[in-house]
Amino acid sequence: MAAGKRSLITAAVTVVCAVTVLAAPGTAFASPSPTPSPAASAPATPAPGASRAPQPSKDLEEVRQRLEKLYHEAAVATDAYNAAEEQSKQQSAQIVALAKKIVEGQRRLDQLKDRAGAAARAQYRTGGLPPEAQLVLSDDPQQFLDGTGRLLQGQRATKGMLGEMARTQEDLKQYAADASERWRQLEANRKAKEAAKQKITQQISAAEKLESQLEAKEKARLAELERQAALKAQTAWLDTGILKDVRAASSGQGKQAVAFATAQIGKPYEWGAEGPKTFDCSGLTSQAWAHAGRPIPRTSQEQWRQLRHVDVKDMRPGDLIIYFGDASHVGMYVGDGAIVHAPRPGRTVTLAGAGTMPILGVVRPDA
Template identity: 75%
Template structure:
């Protein structure tokens, strides 16, 4: 078996094992075992317990990483708008060049008409045929003058329209440049906030001792399991029986293949992802492009009831739609959690669910 197939098989086995546990309602999870204190030397006072309140540390870390994720969504949205505006400016620049070439051609035509009039002695065609003594020439001249007037009017109209188009293109380009500049500033501000939040979180975690880090990780895991258990105990999973569409199956297959890859804010593969980078790329691979950010996925995609969700649907979390995951069935999701974590399987109810959206509705 090739390396790629072995990797995919391993990922699939991981998902199956995980959802078997995650789909079991009523599962009890033990509280962390207290760490006994020790004395450095006989007769010495016992070492005091850790001064840090780990629950407060966890709450603060959650806030920092949540704020970083909100800023990441803002960064990604500004990035998408920047790409769109850059493409629009390029298209407008092309139209401006084409319009200038068209206007130059029309000016040349007008110049040629003026030169022809000069060669006839400066008299306009109307005056020339009116002064003629030849009746046939008069009749022929009348048609020529009429055609000439029509051609002149058409030329003037084309020049006027082309000049108006050029003015519109220039104004549109100017507006797009202003939007581009605004979104570049928005990107820079979001990037700064992301780095500040992540740096503060990493600094806070670095101050913990190894045992405290282990206890903190256990607290996080237990909180997620508790939330998942409460969600399952509502009986909701008995109602969730939807089967994946063909495109949904392809999206799940892509997401499964990314298990273990690191979370990096602003990333959309192939080696790392943020939460919406993973879901948007999964559905792009399935042939159904979706908005880049979790907030736009929530705004633009069709909402479905939780009881009607099926594998491939996107589960949106928190009141501000700042996180997104892909439902893979049996009460489980695949998502890119946060900085310092990797793409993983989790319980669909392990975080506060805002709602569910379907890309291929």
């Protein structure tokens, strides 16, 4: 039993905890390879010394969309990974607490058993005679009567002790059952994390492979297409007049959160990272608010689910803007229509237009 208790505590304490949420845009796509020109539009054999034709914009736009889709799917998988990780942390803590209760309960039960044994031995020493016989055989009836009073008190105490033993045993059974269930959930989350990790790795590897196939001029053109797409989305968002009523000043904690987040600008994105050298999107926002003295959920989906929702027109610096219908990305509003966020693998923490991605809604940590 002692060995089992030690192994339970050891296993509980050594549960691994890590990782977080990724982010990026997403849409559907076509083949990353260039579309060949029709045979009639070019000679069958290139002229000697002819340079390679530039990548058609249409094909690069498809590449841009494909990259967005791959990184978005990686972001979704990362949120699943981080959700499982957060649950694992909670379950690990619960298992440790249950293990301590089991150890303490067993210690208490052993003490009660020792007391019960002492009571049984005392009864044996009296010969087990009924009180009437003991009175007849007693040389000092008054002493016997005094002893009888103490005996009745002892009987009541023994009855209470036996009841406490029964309750302690039931508690131990329940603790063991709860611990077993937590272990089952922990194993399910371990499998979910592993599956999500594989999905993240696959999507990021596919995106990196796609980008590696581009030449330097194509990469430059792709970057320009991304900039143009972001500018177009931001302009369309601003043209709605969405910011005309956004005037709210940040709170004291909001200012601290913004100061922390903007101080991280230039640091690399890394999925699952919470700083201090690298961040993912929700790692940045959760650490910023923790630095401001307001702990918030670790993942963008839980930030969306648990924090107070506010209207866009009421948002203020420090509020979090949640993106995409699946809440797979988050940035912190810093004012003037801008956010600070950790975009995706290969990028760094940066400022961006708040409307460059589809907005799901706004949440306020210090509501």
